[in-house]
Amino acid sequence: MTRSWNSGYVADVAYVEGFYVQQSPARMALACLTGNVAVDLPEPDDAACYLELGCGCGIGALLTAAANPNWQVTAIDYNPAHIAIGAGLARAARLDNIRFLEADLAQLAASSMADSIPAADFVSMHGLWSWVGSEVRAGIVKLLGAKTRPGALVHISYNALPAWQGAIGLQRLIFEAGRRSSGRSDLQAEAGLALAREVKEAGSKYLTESPLASELLDATAEMSREYLSHEYMSAHWAPAFHADVAAELALAKLEWAASANPLENFPELMLTPEQRAVMDRHTDPVLRELIKDMCLPRQLRHDVFGRGARRLRNVERDAALAQLIVVPVVVPSELQTKIHVPAGMAEMGEPLKTMMAAALRGPARIGDLLALAPGRSNPAELVSVLVGSHQCQLAMRLDGMQPQSADRLNRVLGARVHSLAEAKSMSGLASARLGTGLAASPLVQFVAARLLDGEREDKAAAWIELLGADIVPEKREKVRSIVHAAIEQRVPILRQLRIVPD
Ligand SMILES: C[S@@+](CC[C@H](N)C(=O)[O-])C[C@H]1O[C@@H](n2cnc3c(N)ncnc32)[C@H](O)[C@@H]1O
DSSP: OOOSSSTTSOOSSOOOOOOOGGGSHHHHHHHHHHTTBOOOOOOTTOOOEEEEESOTTOHHHHHHHHHOTTSEEEEEESOHHHHHHHHHHHHHTTOOSEEEEEOOTTTGGGSGGGGGSOOEEEEEEOSOGGGSOHHHHHHHHHHHHHHEEEEEEEEEEEEBTTGGGGGHHHHHHHHHHHHTSOSOHHHHHHHHHHHHHHHHHTTOHHHHHOHHHHHHHHHGGGSOHHHHHHHHOOTTOOOBOHHHHHHHHHTTTEEEEEESSGGGGOHHHHSOHHHHHHHTTOOOHHHHHHHHHHHSOOOEEEEEEEETOOBOOHHHHHHHHHTOEEEESSOGGGOOOEEEETTEEEEOOHHHHHHHHHHTTSOEEHHHHHHTSTTOOOHHHHHHHHHHTTSEEEOSOOSSOOOHHHHHHHHHHHHTOOOTTTOOSOEEEEETTTTEEEEEOHHHHHHHHHHHTTOOGGGHHHHHHHHTTTSOGGGHHHHHHHHHHHHHHTHHHHHHTTSSOO
């Protein structure tokens, strides 16, 4: 493993390419409004600056740039392999509003390179904070202090305590065994995992009795080597309490607003009545979150912070939420009105079911959906259920066609998919309507690129042949059925979002 410039973080294996919807500006805005914090989302044609720290291969930043051609996007990572991949995709898609910067976040704020970074309206840091050491975290805080505008929104994800407590020993065993083994980090992670499995089979009390450690170890069988090496082989990995993250980010004048996972902002869905009663005796947000984290199995937190949080009264918050527009990202036949939540299975009541069904028929304003069920006046609940259950996303702009930048990036992403056997990680497609990406499997990226090139669904047989060419004959039927399911369920959504032509 290279040790010179990487300060203990994995740098010899590129991280998996992925898109995470919590990184989207509209999703950050929803969190703020839910947390009674005012936001100024840019108007459809306004300029804005988006900054991603620890961007990896930069898929989220690329989708943001392609979906918002008037914006300026800066994506920073210290791994030159990641920067080369991201910059290569930007070049191939001829995106001129994104800049990939190779820089170490520990020193960037103090270097002259920082002068060229525009102050950001939106910042995202996914999978960075709890995997890096204190010097890097201090550098991040300095950079955020210098490079966020008043009113900026910041998304940060991190491994959270106390939920991770149950598996800290598992990470340590994989890391310690791995680093004593030779070879690249992915091989080291494999060696560490092999030992952890052996210890579990030998009857380790910890690895069999800690449900989280046991589940995580079993789940590694399905995970990519790249992901596992970054997850387990970082020398400074340390899960964090929300209270500590909030205290560190306060040094950059950032104040916690709410979770970017909308359902988590609803104690009614997350906690039992007894747990809520205890939490509701407290008003301090940090203490309330700590109580929540004591009750929930929340291993990965997605927090949204605001620089200069302007507090809204409930009536102002509800008025702002009622103006939001949701667009469906599933077809009406996929409507789910029972949702798995930590407090159990939540079954929506009739008024909510009516509003949800209407939301899946096409773009809708939250206020108009609420009008379908007189007497219902909780816009935060409605929008959070629709977005948090992954049935809708928020629209950034509804008029106009997709910009050519989005079409170009979507073609580039889809053209890289040649086989279903190779394609694994979820990625995305740029959507100007969403102002971000639509989560999309490699198969859906492939189909979108073909449709953008003028092919129609009647080419499905040829697509199946191509995508299944290296798949054993017994599994070809499966390929056929997933291609047809994608055509029936995903293509209507792609058309509605104008990602592909009618
Ligand atoms: C788990 S990956 C997440 C990547 C990306 N945000 C994503 O979610 O796909 C963490 C990223 O942080 C980068 N990183 C770690 N330490 C860094 C540092 N000191 N300066 C800049 N980037 C760093 C790594 O190279 C890696 O790409």
